[in-house]
Amino acid sequence: MSELMVKAEGVHKSFGRLEVLKGIDLEVRRGEVMCILGPSGSGKSTFLRCINHLEKINAGRLSVDGELVGYREKGGKLYELNEREVARERAEIGMVFQHFNLFPHMTALENVTLAPIQVKDVPRSDARNRGQQLLQRVGLGDKLATYPVALSGGQQQRVAIARSLAMEPKLMLFDEPTSALDPELVGEVLDVMRQLARDGMTMIVVTHEIGFAREVADAVVFMDDGVVVESGPPAEVLGAPRHERTRAFLSKVL
C-alpha cells in the first residue's frame, strides 16, 4: 500500500491540436479530500477523466495507488494495458458525473447492484443487501424500487454515489456533482459527500462550491488554462490567494 493515492507528474492531454492539460503535477494522499477549482475550460474535468483512463494522456506519468494508469512498465518500456486490465483498474475507482448518468431502465437498487454482480461476481442476494444498506446510508431507503425518472436531481445524484460506493472503491472522483442541481437540492448531495469524507474516503472533487471546499477539503487546487496555478490548504488558497488569477476567479464566484 502506497501512502500516495494519486500522483501526477507533467500530465499533458491534447484533443487534436487543442492542448487541454499543459503539465499537471499534483499528489493526493490516502484519506485526503482534494477540491479542484477553476473556470470552465480550465481542464479540471479532463484531468479527472484521465485518472480513471476515460481519457488517455499524451505525456507525463499518472499513477493511482502506486500503479500507472492505463500502462504497465517493464524494463524501462511502457506497455498499454488491454481492455480487461483497464476495466480492473477502473473498478477500484468510483466516479460521479455532473449529469448523474444513472441507468434509466433500472430501478435505484438495480443501478446499485449491477456492477458488483456483473464485475465482481458478488452473489445476487449479498449485492441486494449491501445495495439496500448503501441506499439507506444516502437517505434513500424508501426508493429502492423507484426508477430514476421519478427521482429528483438530488436523489438521482445520491443513487449515483451509492452506485459507485457499491464497488468499494479506494478513490472517489466527483465531476461537478452539484452543478446540474436546483439550488435547494445541492445541500443533500454535499451532506452525503461530507459524511463520506468523514469516513476517511480519498476524494477528488471538481466543484464550484467554495463553501464545501473550505469546510471539507484538505487541499485545494486552482487550475486555469491547463495548468495548476496555485495549490495548498483551503485557508491559504481560498483565504489568502497569492496569485492574481486565483483572486480574480474567487472574486467572481464568492
Next chain:
Amino acid sequence: MATSKLTEERPTGRPDEIKAVPVRHPGRWIAAAIVLVIAASIARTIISGAGSKTVPNSGFQWHVVGQYLFDSRVLHGVVVTIYVTALAMVIGIVLGVIAAIMRLSPNPIVSGASWLYIWFFRGTPLLVQIIFWYNLQALFPTISLGIPFGPALIHTHANTVITTLVAGLLALGLNEGAYMSEIVRAGIISVDEGQSQAAQALGMSRLQIMRLIVLPQAMRVIIPPTGNETISMLKNTSLLSVISLGELLFAAQTIYDVNYKVIPLLIVVSIWYLVMTSVLYVGQYFIERHYGRGFSRAQRATMRERWLSIGSKQQ
C-alpha cells in the same frame, strides 16, 4: 406601494369556478358527416355487390369467401406464412444486430464490410433477390463447405441444399438484415454517451456495456420500426409465390387457377393478412410498454382511456 395595495384589495377566499360558454366546432361536425356518408356508400357497394346471376364471377361473391375462408389449403398457407415470417425476421434481426455493431466498429475493414452488405441488399429489389437465390444452382451447381482456400469438408449439389424454402428464407432474411441494421444502429446511437462512460467507470467490459446498458435502452427506439418491418415481412412473404413456395397467396392461387374465383379468394387472403397484422399490433403494444419502463413518470394512457377521453372537455 402599488404591490401592497393590490394585496389588500384582493378578496379573501377562493374565487368562483370559471363558467364560460365553450367554443363551438361546427367544422368537426361537417367533416364527420362527410366521412360517414362516404363510408356508408362504400359499405353498400361491398355488401350489395354480391354479383349478378347472369354474369358469372362478377362482384364479391361473399358466399364463396365464406366457403374458402377455412379451407384446409388456405389454412396451411396461413401456417407457412407465419413460420416463414418468423424465421426470416429472426435471421434479419440477428444479421441486423451484427451488421450494426460491425458498422460502428473502429476497424475500417469491418465497418466497410457492413456498409457494403447494406448497400447491396438495400439497393436491389427484393423480388430480384428472391428469384436470384431460387436460381442459385444455375450459378453454382455444387456447394462446398470447408476451410477457405483449403480442403472442403462438405460437398453437395446446390439443388439439394437450396430448396424453395431455403432460397425464400435466405432472400427475405438477408434483405431484412440490411434494413434492420440501420434501425439497430439508430437505436444504439440514440443512447447517451454518458451511459457507456458511467458503465466503463464501474469497470464493465465493452460486451457487458452493450448487452446490459446500451441495447436495452436502444430497444425503445428499435421496437416501433421493427414492428413495421415485421408487418412488411408478413406481407412480403407473398412474393415467394413466384418461386412456388406454398404460403398464403400461393395457396389461393392454386385454388383460383382451377375454379377462376379470383376476387373471392383474394378477399380470403386479405382477411387472413388483416387478422395476422392485427395480432402483431397487439404484440407490439405490449413489447413497447415493456421497454418503455423507466422513461416516463406515468405509463402512456391505455387505448381504453384514450377512447373514454374523447368525450371529455380537455380534448
